[in-house]
Amino acid sequence: MKKHNFSAGPSILAKEVIENTANAVRDLNGIGLSVMELSHRGKDFQAVMDETVALFRELLDIPGNYHVLFLGGGASLQFCMLPFNLLVTKAAYLETGTWAKKAIKEAKGFGQVEVVASSADKNFNYIPRGFSIPDDADYFHITTNNTIFGTGIFEDYDSPVPVVADMSSDIFSRPLDVSKYGIIYGGAQKNLGPAGVTFVIIREELLGKTERYIPTMLNYQTHIDNGSMFNTPPCLPIYTCMETLRWLKKLGGVKVMQEMNQEKASMLYDEIDRNLLFRGTAVNDSRSVMNICFVMRPEYQDLEKEFLDFTVSRGMVGLKGHRSVGGFRASTYNAMPKESVQALIDAMQEFEKKHAK
C-alpha cells in the first residue's frame, strides 16, 4: 500500500531524492566508493559541499555578504549558540510556541531577554501583531513556522535590529528577502533533508561584538573561516540536502514551491472549514502552510481515535496531533504530493458521511 507521509519531522522527502541518496550510499557518481566513506577534504565531497552552498545562494537569492554554514547538533544547539555569539546586553524574542520558548530559555542563560509579544494566552494559536521591537536589543528572534501549533509568519519583518529567524520547518517554502535578516537557521529534517545537519545563513558583520569566551565549536566565526569544515561535517545528510535542492530547482524554485504549498494548504483548510466533524485550531490569518492542525468538533470528540485509525488503514502516517494541541496535524511540506492531501480530504469526507448527525 502506498504510504502518505504526514509526519511533522523527520518528514517526507521527494522520491527522487531518496532514490539518488540510496544510489550515492552505494556508489557516489560511479567512483567506486560510498558517499559515507569519503574524506570530507577530498574533491568528491568538496564538490557536494560547494554545490549545496551554491544552490542555497541561488534558490534563496542570498546576498554576497552572507555565509551559508552546515553544522551538526540540530537547531536546538543554535538556541544557545545565538546568544553565545550575539547577546551582549539584551535580546528580544517573539514567543509563538514551544520552539520559541526553548530558544528564550537558552538566551536567558546569557543576558537580559525581552519577550516583545506572546500568544501563550491562547495556546499559541495565533501570531501576535502590532508589537514593537526594542531598538536597543542586540537582535530580535522569531520562529517563522510553529510546527506544533500550526501557525506561520509570512512576511519578512522590518526591524531596527538584526532579525534572527528559526526557519526549521518552512525554509524553501516561499521566496525570502534575506537582506532583512541577520541570521536564518534551521534543522534540515523538514523541507531540506534528513536529520543530522543544521543550516545557518549568517551576515558576518554581526559577529565579534561580545567579549565573552566562546568555545571554538560554538563560535560561528570558526565555521565561517573553515567553510563548515573545521571538523568533519555530517556528509551524508548534506548530500541529501543537495539532492533536495537540485529537485527543488528543477521544479522551478521557491516561487513555484510557494504556489504548490498554498494550493495544498487551501485544499485542506477548505475541507476542515466545510466538514461538519472537524475544526482548525489556528486563527485564520496565522494558519501555517506547512503544518495544518485540526481537531474534532466538540460534539464528535469521541470519534478522534476512530478517525485516526481510519487514516492509518488508508496508508496515512503521522497524522496524530502533538499532545500540546491534540487532534490531528497534517504536515504538508514541500515534498508532499497533492495526491496525499487529496487522499486525506477523501478520508475526511467519507468519515463525515458515515458519522455526521
Next chain:
Amino acid sequence: MKKHNFSAGPSILAKEVIENTANAVRDLNGIGLSVMELSHRGKDFQAVMDETVALFRELLDIPGNYHVLFLGGGASLQFCMLPFNLLVTKAAYLETGTWAKKAIKEAKGFGQVEVVASSADKNFNYIPRGFSIPDDADYFHITTNNTIFGTGIFEDYDSPVPVVADMSSDIFSRPLDVSKYGIIYGGAQKNLGPAGVTFVIIREELLGKTERYIPTMLNYQTHIDNGSMFNTPPCLPIYTCMETLRWLKKLGGVKVMQEMNQEKASMLYDEIDRNLLFRGTAVNDSRSVMNICFVMRPEYQDLEKEFLDFTVSRGMVGLKGHRSVGGFRASTYNAMPKESVQALIDAMQEFEKKHAK
C-alpha cells in the same frame, strides 16, 4: 577497478553495511518509508536507537551504571562539553597529538589545565610513559589513537581520577575495561559509521559537580534524561552505526576484531621495516593498529609523489599522509579487508624492485 579505501576518516565501511544502509534509505524493513522520513519518536526509529544502544552495551561489555548517548556536533564539540560539565577546578590532559591539543585548548577556557606529559618534542611519534596523574584533577583526558601521527594507547590506565578517553579512531578495535573510564567518546566516522553522529559512554555519577551555567544542549544530563532524544538525533547516521555493530557482532565481536586488526597491522609494519625504500614514523612500542604512518627513507625522498601516483593507479585511495607528518598513511580500520593491505604491500614490493639501489 576495485577501490582500496585507506582514508583516515570518513573511512571504509563494510560492504554489507553500505548495502543495508542503501536499502533502508529506500525502504526501512519494508514499511514503505525511508529511514530518513521517519519520526524519531515513532516505534520504527525507536527500535533502531534501542538496538544500537544494546549492541554498544553488549559488544563493549558496558556496566549498567553507564549511559550510551548519540549526539550531533562531532567529537570536536565534546572538547568543550567535557570541561563545561566536568571541570570544577583542574583537569589533567595527556598531549599525544593534534586532537589532544585541540581538546586541551578548549578545556583552558573553563579552568586550570595540567598537561601531565607530552610527546610534542618528537612530533608526537610516541606515547609518553611513566607520567603521574594528579589526584586533585577533576578528570584525566587521553586520546587513545592518534590518527594523524599513527600512535596508539593499548592499555586501560589505572587512574586516581576519572579517565575521559577520545576513542574516535579506535573504538571497537579491541576489548575494553569500560569500568576504568569515566567517559569514552568519539565521532562515528572511522570504525562505526558515517560522519554526523558522536557516541558518548558516560558514568552518570560524574555529573552535577560544577556550579556553572550549562546550556541545555551542552549538558550531558539533558541527553541522559531523554535517551538521546531531547532533540531530533542524527537518525540516518545512527542507523548505519547499528548496521556496523550487527556486522561486527556476526564476525565475533571486538576480540576477533582485535586479532584481525593486529594481523593487518603486523603485515604492513613488517613490510615497512623490511622494504628498503620506506620507514615507519612512530616509535615501535607506540605504533597504532588503525593508522599506519610511513615515509620514504631519506635517500628515496624524491620518489614520494611517484609512489603515491603508483598506488592511485592501482585503485588505492587516501594514502597521502597528513601534512603534519608527510609521506603516507594507511588507515586500516575494522572494515578494511586483509586483501587491501596485501595490495598495498604488493605495490610497495613492486616499487622497491624497480627503484631500490
